[in-house]
Amino acid sequence: MATVETRALRKRFDGVAAVDGIDLPVREGEFLVLLGPSGCGKTTLLRMIAGLETPSSGDVLIDGRVVTPLPPRERNMAMVFQSYALYPHLTVADNIAFPLKAHGMRGAEAAERVQRAAAMFSIERLLKRKPRQLSGGERQRVALARAVVREPVVFLLDEPLSNLDAQLRSAARDELQQFQRRLGTTTIYVTHDQIEAMGLGDRIAVLDHGRIHHLGTPREIYADPADTFVATFIGSPPMNLVETDDIITGFRPEQFMPIEALPADEPVRRFTLDVGRVEYLGADRLVYGTLAPPLPPSRVIARLPAGPELPVSTGERHEFAVRERDLRHFDRASGRRVN
Amino acid sequence: MSTSAITIKRWAARGGHFGLLAAFVAFSAFPFYWMLITTFKETNDLLATANNPFLFNHPPTLEHLRVLVVDTQFVRWLGNTTLVGVSVVAITLLLAVPAGYALARLAGRWGQQMAIGIFLTYLIPPTILFIPFSRIIASLGLQDSLWSLVLVYPSFTVPFCTWLLMGFFKAIPRDIEEAAMMDGYSRFGAFLKVVVPNCSAGILTAVIFAFTLVLQEFVYALTFITSSSQYTVSVGVPTFLVRGDVYFWGSMMGACLIVSVPIAIVFNLFVDRFVAGFTVGAIK
8 A cells, every 4th residue: 555646747748748747646545536538648647657658757756755767667556458458378377477477476375366366356267268268357357366466555547447348347347446445555547437437436636638627536526626627527418507707607407407396495596498408318307408598598408307297398488597505606717616 | 042052052162162272282282292202213214204203103212312411411511501590590580579679669750761771671682782792701701601691691681570570569569568567577578578479470480581591592602602511502402413414303302302391390380370470460
């Protein structure tokens, strides 16, 4: 277990900053998710922490010690790659034993550790196979077993679930979280999938254009986004944003309700909505509409329960409202949240 | 379509398949058969136009092999060829493996252009290189020495094998190298432990290419080497087994057989590796 920290970490590729001055403190035993759209610099950041990429400036610290000049092998971290990066010429057992051999451990102790790691992911019966004889889910487990076998101080995971099909993914997510909780090893996890990030992370760092826009718990990031990028990147459908004068007002679709659904004694902000389309999604309805004058004609979405109460139909003009305490305000010029 | 028609069609397809395979096998195996039968045929049998050329019309003989081994220095030449072959293969691998790897991993246009440049050197006809090479060999005092060949042959094998190996190295994902570095190896350690074992088909191809080039090369071996004890097989056999207009066909075919069969066997042992290696390179 260890803390990881980056200080003013920068990486330029051909004059373009892929990572643009990131200060990221990762706590001991924490599951930290780096979340962002593709090209936001999250993988480059992870690779600099791993030592696979040399920073243009700034430092990486493990347990308070600067490791920036050290090669990957001297950082005692384990990494799971998006492609799993299993060694095709070795059996599963040799794949798992590979990091042990690299550190000079052989014989009975190594064999026992391989057994234990394999048991942790229930892949004992696969030990004699080669990677090409495994399914995607099995490969992912082998990659994880190879990562834990050496008992590293930090796990780095680069979109490890993105090659799995949707069904397998939720099971794998569950398993991943369980094993991280059990080992208590500091984990940094890169993904572009916000459901993964919300479900797995103790804290999430939302990145875009090489900068951290918001670092916080999933709850904080969803409820109180630091700026309009985070507000619209997190949540599906995203936060509604309404521009008035020099302020942007934001509210989540599920907080945007017909006026009759809100208690009369609570302070609310009213909006008149021209309903464009109602989408039925089983448990929910999504109501797409445009705000009526005097507000600018912003397109907004409301998420309502699918039941027969609160009838809303296409083409009608309906009074909607949001509780005052659910409104968030952002500066129009900078996009930052204002109170 | 009725079931019987389908059955007939299936049998026809299978027949065609086997017919094609049989034709290929005959085409590939015929030179070996011809060498084999000629090696053990009496010269009278061989030259008589009335005889069936595909069969032994007289009893087989070992006379041609005796001529080859006893009357010429064939065994010596084999030894020379092996020495040159092994040295050239070693030099080629020593230079082409790191060069191919570096070119495969060197990012950007620079690496690409250097790779093309290296390939272009292979296209320079050897005849143009003759005069500079003989000057170099002379100034090094290597005339009439096998070492002159050990020095000259890598000038064709290294560029070609570098190019060939570069393709194989490119097919190996960077991820597995980086995984090995995370797992505790240096970049060089990762190269030895992960890249080289996954590139065995490419390295084997380079070895066979370099070795067969040594076996067949004639012009340089003829020019740089004058004494018969220093000959390689490719020069010694035509020099000593063609006397004026008399061809010692039996002994010549025997020599060819002895040289080509080991290569054919090695190739067949690893043929599935080659095919696998090439298709991996093709797809990804």
